[in-house]
Amino acid sequence: MSPDSGASADIDFEDRMATVDFQVAQQAHIVVDSDVCRSCTTKACVTACPANLFVPMSDGGVLFNYEQCFECGTCYLVCNAEGALTWSYPEGGHGVVMRRS
Amino acid sequence: MTDFDAIVVGAGPAGAAAALRLAKAGRSVLLVERGPFPGAKNMYGGVIYGRILDEVVPRWWEQVPVQRWITRRATMITTAEQALSIDYRTQAWGREPYNGFTAYRAEFDSWLAGHAERAGAVLLCSATVTDLIRDANGRVVGVQTDRPDGEVRAKVVIACDGVHSFLARSAGLYDNFSAEHITVGVKEVLGLPRQVIEERCGLTGDEGLDIEILGCTKGVPGGGFLYTNRDTISVGVVLSVTGLAKAGVRPEELIARLKAHPSIAPILAGAQLKEYTAHTIPEGGYDAMPKLAADGLLVAGDAAGFCLAAGIWLEGVNYAIGSGLVAGEVAAGALAAGDTGQAMARAYDKALRDTFVLADHAKLRRAPHLVLSDRVQTQYPAFICDLVEQVFTVTNPQPKAGMRRWFGAQRRRHDVKLRHLAADALTGLRSFG
Numbered sequence: 044m045s046p047d048s049g050a051s052a053d054i055d056f057e058d059r060m061a062t063v064d065f066q067v068a069q070q071a072h073i074v075v076d077s078d079v080c081r082s083c084t085t086k087a088c089v090t091a092c093p094a095n096l097f098v099p100m101s102d103g104g105v106l107f108n109y110e111q112c113f114e115c116g117t118c119y120l121v122c123n124a125e126g127a128l129t130w131s132y133p134e135g136g137h138g139v140v141m142r143r144s
Numbered sequence: 145m146t147d148f149d150a151i152v153v154g155a156g157p158a159g160a161a162a163a164l165r166l167a168k169a170g171r172s173v174l175l176v177e178r179g180p181f182p183g184a185k186n187m188y189g190g191v192i193y194g195r196i197l198d199e200v201v202p203r204w205w206e207q208v209p210v211q212r213w214i215t216r217r218a219t220m221i222t223t224a225e226q227a228l229s230i231d232y233r234t235q236a237w238g239r240e241p242y243n244g245f246t247a248y249r250a251e252f253d254s255w256l257a258g259h260a261e262r263a264g265a266v267l268l269c270s271a272t273v274t275d276l277i278r279d280a281n282g283r284v285v286g287v288q289t290d291r292p293d294g295e296v297r298a299k300v301v302i303a304c305d306g307v308h309s310f311l312a313r314s315a316g317l318y319d320n321f322s323a324e325h326i327t328v329g330v331k332e333v334l335g336l337p338r339q340v341i342e343e344r345c346g347l348t349g350d351e352g353l354d355i356e357i358l359g360c361t362k363g364v365p366g367g368g369f370l371y372t373n374r375d376t377i378s379v380g381v382v383l384s385v386t387g388l389a390k391a392g393v394r395p396e397e398l399i400a401r402l403k404a405h406p407s408i409a410p411i412l413a414g415a416q417l418k419e420y421t422a423h424t425i426p427e428g429g430y431d432a433m434p435k436l437a438a439d440g441l442l443v444a445g446d447a448a449g450f451c452l453a454a455g456i457w458l459e460g461v462n463y464a465i466g467s468g469l470v471a472g473e474v475a476a477g478a479l480a481a482g483d484t485g486q487a488m489a490r491a492y493d494k495a496l497r498d499t500f501v502l503a504d505h506a507k508l509r510r511a512p513h514l515v516l517s518d519r520v521q522t523q524y525p526a527f528i529c530d531l532v533e534q535v536f537t538v539t540n541p542q543p544k545a546g547m548r549r550w551f552g553a554q555r556r557r558h559d560v561k562l563r564h565l566a567a568d569a570l571t572g573l574r575s576f577g
Contacts, residue, residue, distance in 0.1 A: 053400040090388075091395070135178050141186065141249065
């Protein structure tokens with residue numbers, strides 16, 4: 044693989060996420076208002092989220108899954124659509140559990 | 145009515161250090177952690193520098209959960225096909241009192257919090273602090289957790305709740321909390337037999353290698369890193385979140401690109417992914433820091449932005465511990481004096497300035513901006529690599545042109561302006577000199 048090939052798929056993304064321990068909470072700690080996302084032209088969350096949790100939908104909205112979240116906060120930091128993303132920490136004892144990082 | 149003298153929010157290195165100091169001063173202290181154990185939510189670039197630990201645990205190296213002692217420290221300037229390394233090795237760092245080491249944060253943070261517990265602090269895990277409790281005068285008097293009946297009251301709260309700093313922000317201490325000052329670190333922990341790691345990295349026994357890499361992030365402001373653990377290697381990138389958003393590339397693609405670099409790939413051949421993680425980092429330095437205290441509240445560690453991203457020095461855990469120790473000591477003094485208001489705030493600021501925590505950051509306040517500038521990120525690496533390549537490419541029968549001519553030629557080729565070089569050199573000298 045040449046260094047500039049983009050090198051997107053050296054590890055399958057599902058395999059990648061399967062290496063991480065998540066204690067999934069009942070309640071989502073991130074809430075996305077897809078109506079607001081529809082008016083967003085950049086959708087930076089889709090590419091920036093290291094866990095790849097934001098999926099653009101055909102109607103222009105964004106589908107979001109909180110279960111494999113690293114709780115890094117990149118999504119709300121790059122989000123420029125007011126009110127699209129409500130971000131907090133998951134319930135105590137839940138969420139990502141990092142062991143070798 | 146208070147439940148504890150002090151509540152420390154977050155059992156990372158800052159929180160554990162603060163709780164330890166308070167407990168040693170004879171104060172009742174609750175250390176609240178949202179993860180199931182200390183370190184569960186923490187990820188870092190990779191090296192913990194030990195000198196500050198001397199003040200916490202005598203002969204800490206005999207008991208700390210170390211992966212490898214760093215004896216080889218390299219800075220690598222790269223382009224897609226080139227690499228210039230400054231590769232320093234000393235055996236002295238592999239002996240007492242040791243300089244720095246790699247560790248898994250799950251193990252290290254638990255170890256440090258264990259010392260706070262043994263000193264008498266009460267560690268409460270799996271509890272997320274959702275807000276501060278304030279009295280009618282706005283004074284912080286406790287925290288709200290997400291446990292049933294989760295209100296806890298104390299005379300002083302120390303917020304060590306990490307980079308997002310929800311408590312400091314809720315107390316109004318940040319007036320410029322901005323994505324511009326935050327980077328995201330994304331890393332892979334890759335498994336290899338320890339003997340293979342030692343052979344490929346030129347290490348013996350518990351020795352370790354740390355490589356910091358510039359010019360490997362496809363123009364997104366940031367850098368790359370590679371650290372050796374006992375039987376894994378951590379490799380990853382640190383990226384400006386705004387730069388990442390603008391570039392529209394995926395972070396794991398940038399790791400894949402770094403892993404494929406000709407000077408990195410041979411080290412990692414055949415390695416298996418063991419863990420993939422991400423965490424944000426406050427890299428804005430001195431000018432991005434919040435106010436560090438309010439009535440009844442102190443802020444330490446990443447929550448206060450005490451993370452040094454100064455290119456040749458990339459440190460955070462040591463500043464977290466250092467600031468936590470100061471916060472614990474100042475809080476203990478304020479409790480003894482019966483004044484955890486303005487006097488405590490002033491004492492905290494002064495004490496931090498008297499230590500490396502704010503002294504270093506004040507001195508290096510211009511460094512983060514310089515390190516993440518376009519010139520340092522993309523223009524200079526290519527210029528330097530091409531210049532070195534020209535110097536070492538033998539062109540006989542053409543005679544050697546000489547350094548001055550090569551420098552001028554590459555400077556023009558890469559459009560490097562002398563006034564920019566001079567300005568950046570001056571900033572560098574002011575910061576690092």
